[in-house]
Amino acid sequence: MPPVRVVAANVGLWQRTRRLLRSRELVSFLVRTQVKVRYKNSVLGILWSMLNPAMMIGIYYLVFAVILPSGVPLFAVYLFSGLVVWNLFSTAIMTGTSAMVSNAGIVKKVAFSREVLPISAVGASLVFFFFQFIVVLIVEAAMRHSPAWGYVWVLIPALAALLVLSAALSLLLSAVNVYLRDVQHLVEVFIFLWMWLVPIIYPYEAHVAVFERYHIQIPYLMDPVVPIVLTFQRVLYAIVKYVPKGSAKPVALLPVHGPLWYCSLDLGALAGSLVLFFIGLYVFGRIEGDFAEEL
């Protein structure tokens, strides 16, 4: 006699987690489909996801090294080592938030763990992230700029924290978005604002200096994305400080700490994200039962 499956008003968190773990293959399938769909009917296909960032790096290089020199050495590389992370985060959250609404057709017709939809949106963003990451590496190789090899291993906890955080937010937001479609527009605005609070365009130390000047004490590193972005910059960009032209005093760009400092911050972010993830799973589970009728 096969085991019983119960459809009832409430399904426990533990059961949800188990069901989700059993849907791994479905997630990987959905990720592949999304990647394929994105470049369907385009001649260059997946190459676009590499050409786009390559072109952007080129333009930033032109603007910030030649036309409007900012003084920061290899500004394009600096910018991009943070931007790849941010691109992953923002596309994951934005596609994740609308995952339930844009897949209404299958949500209303087939019974499956709906959590896989926002999660596979994160997975698809991860695939695009890898292409961009490769572009950054190629650009660095072309510029004979070497990453910080001693810090490379810290990328693992950083990436893990980023993925869990994106998944947690996607789960939460996709569920809420079913009821309030404004959420997906709010998220866009919010993500744009958030980006300016993360040291991507301005270096970390410049942010800190500004805050210090105005005596603002903000728990800057409490923002889980900040240590993750810093880790990527530390690894890919690897220039901690530089000496501006015509000055003898070096200017700090990134926090001067060892890999363990970065790692512990990333682990902190990971722990926080995991808590958020289970909260997301819980909230999702509470309101998932009504998705099919609300969509």
Place this chain on the structure above:
Amino acid sequence: MDAYHAIEVAGVSKKFKLFSEKSTTIMDRFVHPGRRPYREFWALQGIEFVVEQGDQVAVVGKNGSGKSTLLKCIAGILRPTEGEVRLRGSVSSLLELGAGFQPELTGRENIFLNASLLGLSQREVTRRFDDIVAFAELEQFIDNQVKYYSSGMYVRLGFAVAINVSPDILIVDEVLAVGDESFQHKCLDAIKAMQEEGVTLLFVTHSPDLAQKVCERAILLEGGSMTFDGPAGEVMLAYHERLREEEMESARLAAAQAGGDGSGSPGVTPIRIAGAAVEYPGSETSQAMMSGGTCRIAVEYEAAQSLDDAVFVLDIRNHDNVTVLNTNTDLLGFFPECAEGVGRVGFTFESLPLAQDAYSVSVAIQKRTTDRRYDAREQLASFSVAAPSTPFGVLSVPVAVDMGGRDAPGPAGGVSTVETVPGAVTSGPVPVAKAGGR
């Protein structure tokens, strides 16, 4: 294997909130602060039944009675507000059109998507892919985007996937109606094959034929409650009885509203069917008539006023609910003039060469040259026909057989075709209608 309960529906109720207009923007929430006005609506109330593993159950009911909602609750797409559903075994469902396809993807990709959502691994889908495509007969279109499919093609693909994932429980919501006839036959064959493999089937249909053909058991939903649960034939009969009552009720209401169009007092049908009797003059027993014998069907009516525009319609159906004979007084060139009071119209069949079976007689009285139906009674009377030899089909006539050369009697000489077209007026037996007072 011991039979077990594949589906247990325990006190399932489902409440929908009906908003006058669905507001899903924050702006709306600000404009209408507090709780948005809504009406609660129980689409299902305390549904309770059990389906044994390997059983086939039809769910019937009027539009909006909650059939799809029930199926969605069982399939796990909607969550019941109260109660729970316990399922044993894997479930595959095909709910209304579409079956969860992404219009932008091709048929091929959608097969993979759908089968993966139903829980199949990639390897398994690859293995079954050819079967699915072959079943759907969509080889030529499999790499086209699904948005260019016709609705029949949609259903073909959906059904092909749903049955090829080898589920233990199959849940189908009246989708077969969209497929063409050959596909419907194919689906029925597939369902029969699954039946033999012990797959539990739950399906919604509006076709009494299909319900009885496929299922032994049926469930009738009315306004969200389960009002009948029993053998398919009986439930369908009860359902049709219900529909007829409602039709008459609304006809009565309409008549009442129409008021004084001169046809008697409002709310009273000018003429109604009081009964029907089947007699077999010349037959020894009154239980059954011999095939080819004489048969007389007398329809009794009760007129509230004198009428000269009543058309009496007679419909004889066999056990499979196939009409073997349908005729009416107009067609027979007979125009009854019904006086106020009780009277009868008799149809005499000099020779009724029907095959051995049980037949039902349905009667209707219509107003000439309009759609207005004075009264109709389904399966008002029944009779049985006995035949010495029992050929298949609906006719039982003498057949001569030979190994003919040119001299043998041609087709015109013998009867070679069996008329099975429903509703056709057979040319053989010509009923003679007679009307008269008591």
